[in-house]
Amino acid sequence: MTSDMEPKLLHILTMGCQMNVYDSQQMGRILAPMNYMPTSRADKANLIILNTCCIREKAEHKVYSWLGRLAQVKHRRPDVIIGVGGCVAQQEGYRILKRAPHVDMVFGTFAIGRLAELVRQVTEQKKRVVDVDETGTVEPSYIMPAKYEAGSATAFVTIMSGCDNFCTYCVVPYVRGREVSRKPEGILEEVGCLVANGIREVTLLGQNVNSYGLKNGHGLDFPALLDAVNRIKGLKRLRFTTSHPKDLSDRLIVAFGRLEKLAPHIHLPVQSGSDRILRRMNRGYTKDYYLARIEKLRKARPDIAITSDIIVGFPGEEEVDFEKTIGLVSSVRFDNLFTFKYSDRPSTPACRFFNKVPEEIKRERLARLLELQKEITLDKHRTMVGTTQEVLVEGSSKKRGDQMTGRTPCGKVVNLSNGAACVGQVVSVKIAEALFHSLLGDPIVFRNAVMSSSRQAQCGVKRRNAVCCTKW
Ligand code: 5AD
Numbered sequence: 001m002t003s004d005m006e007p008k009l010l011h012i013l014t015m016g017c018q019m020n021v022y023d024s025q026q027m028g029r030i031l032a033p034m035n036y037m038p039t040s041r042a043d044k045a046n047l048i049i050l051n052t053c054c055i056r057e058k059a060e061h062k063v064y065s066w067l068g069r070l071a072q073v074k075h076r077r078p079d080v081i082i083g084v085g086g087c088v089a090q091q092e093g094y095r096i097l098k099r100a101p102h103v104d105m106v107f108g109t110f111a112i113g114r115l116a117e118l119v120r121q122v123t124e125q126k127k128r129v130v131d132v133d134e135t136g137t138v139e140p141s142y143i144m145p146a147k148y149e150a151g152s153a154t155a156f157v158t159i160m161s162g163c164d165n166f167c168t169y170c171v172v173p174y175v176r177g178r179e180v181s182r183k184p185e186g187i188l189e190e191v192g193c194l195v196a197n198g199i200r201e202v203t204l205l206g207q208n209v210n211s212y213g214l215k216n217g218h219g220l221d222f223p224a225l226l227d228a229v230n231r232i233k234g235l236k237r238l239r240f241t242t243s244h245p246k247d248l249s250d251r252l253i254v255a256f257g258r259l260e261k262l263a264p265h266i267h268l269p270v271q272s273g274s275d276r277i278l279r280r281m282n283r284g285y286t287k288d289y290y291l292a293r294i295e296k297l298r299k300a301r302p303d304i305a306i307t308s309d310i311i312v313g314f315p316g317e318e319e320v321d322f323e324k325t326i327g328l329v330s331s332v333r334f335d336n337l338f339t340f341k342y343s344d345r346p347s348t349p350a351c352r353f354f355n356k357v358p359e360e361i362k363r364e365r366l367a368r369l370l371e372l373q374k375e376i377t378l379d380k381h382r383t384m385v386g387t388t389q390e391v392l393v394e395g396s397s398k399k400r401g402d403q404m405t406g407r408t409p410c411g412k413v414v415n416l417s418n419g420a421a422c423v424g425q426v427v428s429v430k431i432a433e434a435l436f437h438s439l440l441g442d443p444i445v446f447r448n449a450v451m452s453s454s455r456q457a458q459c460g461v462k463r464r465n466a467v468c469c470t471k472w
């Protein structure tokens with residue numbers, strides 16, 4: 001029998017959106033008092049958790065292929081505990097235990113707060129457990145550790161869970177339940193604690209942050225919450241996602257021009273440029289309404305970056321509907337676009353709609369849309385060449401370990417061509433090259449601005465020519 005005090009290793013595989021990333025962090029914090037330390041090595045872990053996503057069919061297929069790989073791990077090391085959490089766990093429940101005999105624990109999106117108890121049941125009572133109860137609280141059930149996971153400059157903070165919008169294609173309301181907002185005090189305390197531990201940028205998360213607080217009556221709505229977070233000393237940048245166009249209020253738009261820490265970027269999913277399809281999707285706005293919101297945002301904050309989501313091949317989408325989407329993308333000129341082929345999701349109304357679009361047409365429309373967006377994104381990136389951008393350094397580049405990487409206020413990824421920079425620094429960077437996914441820039445080295453050796457050691461940097469931060 002293992003005790004809570006024995007040191008053990010925890011490996012979490014996170015799929016899907018930023019909310020899942022936040023949930024995985026929450027799991028780590030909940031299990032830390034049971035002496036589970038994080039590891040990036042699944043082959044060494046005592047407990048492996050697969051935090052799943054089912055927003056699109058492709059994401060769900062990935063879960064089952066991961067479960068196949070984990071069967072081999074269990075075969076080699078029968079003592080390892082395997083848990084499946086998140087949206088697929090919520091949806092599939094006992095079916096996962098049946099289909100995957102190597103899984104010990106299935107816990108849904110409402111059960112994260114009960115994770116420690118579930119792990120105890122598996123380790124101490126040698127039980128296979130399932131918890132897909134739809135009860136639980138949106139408030140995190142851990143005590144924020146005094147020392148936050150070191151080495152990060154940015155963090156997510158979930159401010160609400162669930163969704164009440166019932167877009168006809170979307171599974172979220174069925175797997176994450178109705179919308180519930182966290183209390184503002186807990187959110188402010190969490191952000192304050194993150195900042196005290198070195199976090200410079202916080203992204204507030206919710207399926208529709210615009211309706212934060214409206215149902216629960218906590219006394220603050222979303223623009224007021226932004227005001228309060230903006231006042232937290234030491235925080236450099238504030239972001240949020242996602243905003244539903246139908247609820248994007250004038251007060252929130254004005255906040256972009258008013259709050260100095262609020263980064264000039266909004267993710268505003270439009271989904272389609274055809275009013276007929278928007279109606280069938282139950283989105284609650286028209287193309288013209290969306291365009292008018294964009295105009296207002298750009299008036300309030302001329303440098304604002306706007307990104308969006310689009311689904312191609314929604315049931316009944318004709319060529320003329322798709323052309324309207326192309327027209328909208330050409331006229332808005334988004335900074336970036338996340339494009340998806342429609343996929344049937346169980347329980348959603350759209351999966352029972354007639355006139356499904358054939359796969360090859362979806363593929364062809366997706367390719368046309370991507371081609372157009374590629375041109376627009378590259379065009380926008382090219383206009384940035386020669387400009388100086390304030391880049392918050394987030395870590396080393398995934399592709400090139402010798403380069404540091406960070407983001408501009410607009411959220412564009414910039415890889416730094418030379419010089420060492422610390423995670424958490426804001427560095428002035430001259431943009432030298434525009435690529436589709438990122439920009440390449442040279443940090444501006446000030447005379448005598450070589451970082452002190454003690455500072456380099458503090459940052460874990462051992463390089464000559466270190467670039468000093470321009471400001472914190
Ligand atoms: N099929 C394809 N894309 C979907 N999305 C949500 N549900 C589906 C679906 N059934 C996309 C939407 C949403 C993003 C997170 O995922 O564009 O904004």
Ligand code: SF4
Pocket residue numbers: 163164165166167170171172173207208244
């Ligand atoms: Fe899904 Fe629509 Fe809610 Fe977004 S707003 S989570 S697309 S139901």
